Amino acid sequence: MSHLDNIPSTPGKFKMEKSPYINRLRFHSSLAKLTFWSFVFLGLILIFFFRSPSSNPLPSDPSRRSLRTSSWGGPAWEKRVRSSARVRARNGISVLVTGAAGFVGTHVSAALKRRGDGVLGLDNFNDYYDPSLKRARQALLERSGIFIVEGDINDVALLKKLFEVVAFTHVMHLAAQAGVRYAMENPGSYVHSNIAGFVNLLEVCKSANPQPAIVWASSSSVYGLNTKVPFSEKDRTDQPASLYAATKKAGEEIAHTYNHIYGLSLTGLRFFTVYGPWGRPDMAYFFFTKDILKGKSITIFEAANHGTVARDFTYIDDIVKxxxxxxxxxxxxxxxxxxxxxxxxxRVFNLGNTSPVPVSDLVSILERHLKVKAKKNIMKLPRNGDVPFTHANISSAQRELGYKPTTDLQTGLKKFVRWYLSYYSGGKKASG
Ligand SMILES: O=C(O)[C@H]1O[C@H](OP(=O)(O)OP(=O)(O)OC[C@H]2O[C@@H](n3ccc(=O)[nH]c3=O)[C@H](O)[C@@H]2O)[C@H](O)[C@@H](O)[C@H]1O
Structure with a gap:
């Protein structure tokens, strides 16, 4: 037997230290002690990690590319939470904005704060797209006094804590796994955020006292293979073309359940391809801009029989309103x-622009604003969850919300391009 065989492999076995054999193995004792203390140290680290309040109490999807959340809690942290959520205007509201470092979340948070509402952000800063853009948006919001708590909507303990510290009157729920085509690559992340995360949030909201009113982001994609145009809230939404759409549709049904059983006030907003400054790099208008400027070719999808693919592109400021x-x-x-x-x-509302634009026209507008010709590659619409067109009927939002979009694609893209050029040529400095 080699003397290595006598070295205990677990702390339990290390109790053998009291055995008479140990005298014969004295030359091993320092090595054994080292091993013992290594195990103790490792054990302490593991205990600390699993008991940390920021650790996720629910099973998480290992395929999800979210980054580890930082710790939360403590008097200084609570003070920041309270101060950010403090209402400054008369009749103002206090809003928890989930996905606050996201594209729509950042714009909505800033607009609420400007009116004097209390705003607290929540975001997990996952790396679905470049997290440095999310950090730049965070820096922008920080300058107007908005604190974004770093955490996941699946973290029940964190959500409960937030409602303990602040009696939010409203939740603007924008945290989600976005993107139609990415759902084929990472389906688990859609279930994790758009279904499990939404249910967690609703569970906490239903138990909160007072219960908040919730406004949340659904999607135009719920219309799926519906061919009746323009899409009205009364049209069928039972033919999703992507898992993304299916999880948003599931969200609408889940909202119905929590409204029915617990009396939660719920408003779902079906956003139609939102674009603008500080946008999402995974969206076509954004990466077309990047590739056109780099001289790389872009792929423009076309429908069957050389038909056009079109979207009811909606400018961010209209969506914020x-x-x-x-x-x-x-x-x-x-x-x-x-x-x-x-x-x-x-409630469920369409928030669109009511004027679909072919993707080829979007490219022509970008070429004009960028003063660069695109290298185009035309391709048949792949079976990747995309639908050929979207077109919103907004009469319901017009009537109930006074919603009236005012920015056409030409004007909106001009603002986007101006922002893009200044953001990416200005050393990624967060500017308004
Ligand atoms: O309204 C929504 O609910 C969704 O809007 C957005 O989805 P989409 O409308 O699909 O936007 P986006 O990807 O920018 O593609 C735009 C157009 O370019 C076409 N497209 C795309 C890629 C490409 O390489 N070529 C191309 O022609 C493509 O076929 C399409 O016609 C959000 O991403 C989604 O999260 C969700 O919010």
């Missing part, structure tokens, strides 16, 4: 102590 109007017209939730006391508001 729709979000704020939804918050302002949201009625209070009716439940308390996790029990429904009466019927509560349940």
């Amino acid at each position: 729709g979000c704020l109007a939804s918050l302002d017209t949201a009625e209070k939730s009716t439940g308390s102590g996790g029990k429904k006391k009466g019927s509560a508001q349940l």
